[in-house]
Amino acid sequence: MAGKPRLSGALSALQALGVPNAEKQASAYAERKQERLEELIDAGAVSAFPDAIRFVKAIMALGWPIAVASSSKNANGMMTRIALDEQHTLLDAFDANVCGRDLREGKPNPEIFLLAAGELPAAPAHCFVVEDAPAGVEAARAGGMVALGVARLGDAASLWRAGATLVVTSLDEVSIDKLSRGQLDRVSI
Incomplete structure (x- = not known):
């Protein structure tokens, strides 16, 4: 949780x-x-938010390395049940996977994100983290990373308070064009 x-x-x-x-x-x-x-x-009764799948595919299209980092020991099993296309699962999208590892401390400690950055490898300052929990946003910031908050439960204020650089309710709101130029911002309407 x-x-x-x-x-x-x-x-x-x-x-x-x-x-x-x-x-x-x-x-x-x-x-x-x-x-x-x-x-x-x-039973295969798990799914991903469609906007999250589109976002992962957009980041893949940029050619950027992607890591997945979850404290859940169930994350890998879930991601193998979610298709990206006919031949690949969501888990296949990631260049580094630090899900379900036994860490010294959970979030808001940045250990999980620093481990993920190290396995890409990428400098933390060149990473952004997508998070839906304030503790995760705090962990990203403590690790020197940019935090993108996703407020699916009407909890935008808590993500902003935790230090998110940007908070959206859907990843479709993030401008991939601006992100490709190093700027985390919303799609211009």
Whole structure:
């Protein structure tokens, strides 16, 4: 949940729901949630936002190296179920993959993004991170990277507060032309 490791994400979810004794129930909840998620992945019942697929394809067309970085141990399984075209999955789009690795700290620590940049290889100052969680935006900024916030849940204010350079509700709002020239901005209307 929100870029946090499984157990701390489960605890955060239970606390947000006001569940009494959340600390005692977090482990069992995390296990049940994981089992259900694995069932959904195995059934192919996962999808990506269409604008995210278009965005990844646009970045690929620029010839830029792309990394994927998620604290989720389920990310790889999900991405292998999402087709980019007839021969490639979403996972195939990435030059570096640091999903599901055991890290010392979760976000907002920048470790995951610095690891991804190192595996591309790319200097952090030449990287931008697409994030939907404030902790992820904070991690990108702490790592010296530009942060593009995607506010799909009406949480734009929290992404701005976390330090996002730009916040959009859809990746279709990002100008690929301007991005190709090193400027993170919206499509001009």
